[in-house]
Amino acid sequence: MSPGWRLIIYLVAAPLIGGLLAGLDRKWTARMQARQGPPLWQPFYDVVKLWKKETIVVRRSQNFYIFFFLLLMIFTGGLFFAGSDLLLVVFALTLAGIFLVLGAYKASSPYSFLGAERELIQMMAYEPMVLLTAVSIYLVTGSFYVHDIVKHPNLLLSPLPGVFLGFLFALEIKFRKSPFDFSCSHHAHQELVRGLTTEFSGKALAMIEVAHWYETVLLLGWVYLFFAAMPLVGVLGTLAVYGFLILTDNTFARLKWLTAVKSAWAVTLALGFGNILVLTLLRY
Amino acid sequence: MAGFKKSPWVIHYDASSCNGCDIETLACLTPVYDAERLGVINTGNPKHADIFLVTGAVNEQSRQVIQNIYHQLPEPKVVVAVGACAASGGIFRDCYNISGGVDTVIPVDVYVPGCAARPEAIIDGILKAVEVLEEKYRRIAAMADSIDQTLIVPATTEDVAEILALQKIAYQSEAEIYGDESVPALQQSLADLKEDFQRMVFLKAVVNGKIIGAVRGYSEGETAHILRLIVHPYFQGRGIGSRLVREIEKVWPAEVRRFEAFTGHRSKRNLDLYGRLGYRPFKEVPFNAAVTWVYMEKSRNES
Numbered sequence: 001m002s003p004g005w006r007l008i009i010y011l012v013a014a015p016l017i018g019g020l021l022a023g024l025d026r027k028w029t030a031r032m033q034a035r036q037g038p039p040l041w042q043p044f045y046d047v048v049k050l051w052k053k054e055t056i057v058v059r060r061s062q063n064f065y066i067f068f069f070l071l072l073m074i075f076t077g078g079l080f081f082a083g084s085d086l087l088l089v090v091f092a093l094t095l096a097g098i099f100l101v102l103g104a105y106k107a108s109s110p111y112s113f114l115g116a117e118r119e120l121i122q123m124m125a126y127e128p129m130v131l132l133t134a135v136s137i138y139l140v141t142g143s144f145y146v147h148d149i150v151k152h153p154n155l156l157l158s159p160l161p162g163v164f165l166g167f168l169f170a171l172e173i174k175f176r177k178s179p180f181d182f183s184c185s186h187h188a189h190q191e192l193v194r195g196l197t198t199e200f201s202g203k204a205l206a207m208i209e210v211a212h213w214y215e216t217v218l219l220l221g222w223v224y225l226f227f228a229a230m231p232l233v234g235v236l237g238t239l240a241v242y243g244f245l246i247l248t249d250n251t252f253a254r255l256k257w258l259t260a261v262k263s264a265w266a267v268t269l270a271l272g273f274g275n276i277l278v279l280t281l282l283r284y
Numbered sequence: 285m286a287g288f289k290k291s292p293w294v295i296h297y298d299a300s301s302c303n304g305c306d307i308e309t310l311a312c313l314t315p316v317y318d319a320e321r322l323g324v325i326n327t328g329n330p331k332h333a334d335i336f337l338v339t340g341a342v343n344e345q346s347r348q349v350i351q352n353i354y355h356q357l358p359e360p361k362v363v364v365a366v367g368a369c370a371a372s373g374g375i376f377r378d379c380y381n382i383s384g385g386v387d388t389v390i391p392v393d394v395y396v397p398g399c400a401a402r403p404e405a406i407i408d409g410i411l412k413a414v415e416v417l418e419e420k421y422r423r424i425a426a427m428a429d430s431i432d433q434t435l436i437v438p439a440t441t442e443d444v445a446e447i448l449a450l451q452k453i454a455y456q457s458e459a460e461i462y463g464d465e466s467v468p469a470l471q472q473s474l475a476d477l478k479e480d481f482q483r484m485v486f487l488k489a490v491v492n493g494k495i496i497g498a499v500r501g502y503s504e505g506e507t508a509h510i511l512r513l514i515v516h517p518y519f520q521g522r523g524i525g526s527r528l529v530r531e532i533e534k535v536w537p538a539e540v541r542r543f544e545a546f547t548g549h550r551s552k553r554n555l556d557l558y559g560r561l562g563y564r565p566f567k568e569v570p571f572n573a574a575v576t577w578v579y580m581e582k583s584r585n586e587s
Contacts, residue, residue, distance in 0.1 A: 026320075035318040042291070042323055049287035049334070052421060054358035056331055059456050060517055190328040201331040201358045 003082040003147075010081040010217075011074070018213025019043045021220075025246055032250045043213075047206045055202030058107045063204040065103030072096035073211040077218040083147030086134040093130075093218070097123055100196065100208070107199035115195030118183035121257050125180075125264035126170040132272040133170070136163045137225065139279060149225055156226045157237075162275030164226050168241065169267045171219060173260065177249040180260050288334065288360075288417045291323040292410055295333035297353055299346040299386065301376055304400030305339035305367035312410075317403045324410060330356035335413050337406075341369040342389050343381045348445075354390045355449045359494065360420035362413040365392045366406055368399040375399070391493070434524060436531045439486035439498060441478060446495045447488065447514075448477050454514035461550050462574040469512055487532050489515070489524050499528040501535070508536045510545040513554070525557050533584075542583050549576040 022043040030037025039045075057063060076092040079085075097119070104116035138144050140159050141152045149156075157164055173180040184195030197208055223241050227234035255263075298306040312319040313326055327333045330353045342350060354363065365386040368374035373384040386392050393416045396409035439447060455469040480486075480500060489497035497515035501508055510532060515525050533543055545563060547554040548571075555565075555578065563580035570576045 030318070030320060034315040036321040037318070038320050038323050039290075045287060045290035045323060046293075049291040052287050053334070053360070054424075054518065056356070056358045056453075057456075057517065058453075059460060061460070194327070194329040194332060197332075198329055199331065205332065 007078055007082050010077060014074075014077055014081075014217040015210055015213050018210075018216045019047070021216050021242065022209075022213060024242075028243065028246050029250055032247070043209065047209050050201075050206035050209070051203055053202040055204055057204075058109065058199050062103050062106040062199065063207075065099050065106060066200065066204045066207050069096055069099040069103065070207045070211040070214075072099060073214045073218075077214050077221075080146055080218050080221055083145060083150070086137065086144045086146060086149070087131075089146075089218075089222075090127075090130055090134055093215075094123065094127065096211070096215075100211075103204075104196045104199070109199050111193045111198040112196060115183050115198065118257055119196055121261060122173050122176070122180065122183055125261045126173040129166045129170040129264065129268040129272050130174075132268060132276065133163055133167045133222075136160055136272070136276050136279070139276060146225070150228045153229060155229045155233075159279060160226070160275055162271035162278075166267050166271035166275075167223070167226075168244070169264060169271075171223070171241070172245060172248060173264060174219060175216070175245055177245055179248070179252040179255040181249075182254055182257050182260065288421055289414050291325075292335050292414050292417065293325045293327050293333045294335045294337050294410065295327055295330050295353065295357070296337045296339070297346075297350065299338055299340040299350060299370065300343045300382070301340035301367075301369045301374070302400075303340075305370070305398075305406075308400050308403050309337060309339060309366060309406055311403045312406050317407060319407055319410065322407070322411070331358060333357055334361060334417055335410060336361060336363045336390075337366055337410070338363065338370050338386045339366045339401075341373040341376045341382045342384060342386060343379075344383070347383065347389055350386065350389050351445050355446060360417055360424055362393045362416045362420065363390055364394045364396060364409050364413045366396045366398075366409065367401045368397065371395045371397065433491070434496070434527070435490045436487055436527055437490060439488040439495075441481050443486070443488060443495060443498075444474060444477050444481065447486070447498050448472065448474055450495055450498060450516060451477075451512065451514050453516060457517065458548060458551060462548060467575075469514075484511075485532065485535050487528055487535070489528055491519075497524045497528055499532050501532050503536050503540050506539065506541045508533075508540045508543050510543060513545075513557075520553075526561060529558070529561055538584075540584065542581060544579060544581050546577045546579045549578050555580075 020040060023038070023040040026042055027037045027040060055063065072092060073096045076089055076096055079092055080089045101116045101119050104112040104119070134144065137149055137156060137160070140156060141149050143149060176184055184197050197205060200208060220238050220242060223238045224234045227237045296309050311317060330336070336354055336357055338350060363386065365371050369376055370386045373382050376382045377384060383389070394409050394413045396405050398405050451469055451472065455467055458467050459470060484500045484502045486498060486500045488495045496519045499510060499513045501510040503509070510529060513525055513528060543563070545558055547558070549568065558580050561582070563582045565578050565580050567579045568576050569579065
């Protein structure tokens with residue numbers, strides 16, 4: 001399939017899959033708590049409703065940043081699914097995140113301020129691991145390009161088990177799931193009112209939600225890279241990873257931000273760096 | 285798609301009393317009742333909510349909190365009063381500090397009976413509220429198409445809180461123009477605004493019961509001073525500001541020959557608006573390092 005076609009399929013299918021995954025998240029969460037839970041399509045109902053609501057702003061420019069957050073998130077996913085450079089994907093993803101943080105800063109409310117600061121701390125916590133993941137994939141496959149990595153004949157998971165686990169840890173932070181949901185939390189959990197998204201309503205909140213769907217698809221796509229040699233195992237493995245994230249979300253209480261940074265960097269050092277070290281030593 | 289019907293997000297506030305209804309409301313979210321199966325989320329953030337669920341009677345401490353939360357809910361919004369106290373003050377109605385039910389402070393759409401209200405009844409109330417929400421959305425959508433149905437009427441002291449909230453929203457754009465948060469309009473307190481009501485005429489622009497614009501002014505001999513023309517950012521650029529100014533000019537008797545208004549020197553939109561209405565700048569007074577006030581005048585026969 002040409003990159004152009006893949007891009008078009010991604011643009012259309014990603015919000016659909018991302019929204020359904022969000023619905024699945026709420027359903028599974030409910031079942032883990034012995035509740036019936038909302039319908040699978042609930043996230044779509046929510047976004048449609050938010051789109052119809054009045055958009056209240058503290059400053060009009062705050063929603064401008066959110067628009068760019070969504071745009072850059074779509075762009076980042078586009079880069080990934082068109083088979084581009086993984087490093088570029090990491091940088092674009094960070095830029096998208098920064099726009100969300102800027103939007104929250106712009107809203108100048110103490111809750112969204114603190115949420116923005118904590119989001120920056122979260123980025124600081126997971127960014128090294130995500131970069132190391134890209135580097136270690138390069139070490140095994142000899143390429144940063146997604147279209148080359150997908151064609152690698154062997155399962156990436158077997159030489160990189162440590163990096164994979166470290167990446168799971170980073171995902172937990174990136175998805176803002178418990179125990180790392182301190183900048184803004186999902187479902188009915190509350191922290192700093194609603195942290196990062198406190199001052200956003202109506203269409204802006206809907207855009208944040210849709211951006212999150214694109215982000216979910218992008219990050220799970222990255223998880224798939226670890227299993228790319230065996231597509232069926234890949235799809236199941238990716239779903240299992242998503243299930244694992246939801247399970248931890250429901251079994252852990254929230255940690256403090258300092259614990260999050262320390263543990264994330266410890267994991268990066270032990271699992272990420274350790275894995276790369278072993279890999280390099282085995283080569284010589 | 286039926287957005288509102290399937291996704292009612294609730295903010296819950298307990299105004300006072302015994303907390304019985306408060307606990308029952310939270311019980312709605314437990315596995316036994318699981319209100320989330322109907323799409324209900326207990327948000328804790330008024331800006332994300334559709335339904336304002338209040339339990340308990342209103343006392344002097346919770347009055348302002350209720351008003352504040354109510355004004356932060358984006359339209360369309362619905363208020364549900366849960367339990368006997370929220371409906372009428374209930375068993376506490378004769379207490380010296382109780383002003384009665386929630387409807388003594390904000391408009392209530394749905395009343396849920398009970399002492400304490402049962403979770404089934406509360407969920408029933410939310411589903412009734414969703415119907416009201418849908419109806420309100422239809423009305424607002426129709427209103428957005430016919431903004432000329434905006435009513436311009438005199439404001440009363442009951443509107444103080446809402447006008448102050450609007451003023452702070454509307455003046456944010458000014459603060460951004462000058463990079464200065466010390467714009468006097470942003471610093472005004474509720475008590476100060478109440479004092480303004482003693483010596484000034486206030487007009488408000490109302491759509492669907494919500495104030496979207498306001499203007500105030502006072503006369504001194506032959507001159508009437510027009511101040512603080514505010515319109516909600518959502519409704520700006522649709523002629524509401526001009527209508528407010530034209531209406532307030534009619535408020536004063538014929539002895540008033542001259543109207544005067546002022547704005548910051550870089551507030552191009554305001555200068556343009558007054559320019560279109562026939563106001564001409566006649567003096568400039570420096571206010572602080574960032575802002576210079578431009579005074580504009582117009583005599584009555586010009587209009």
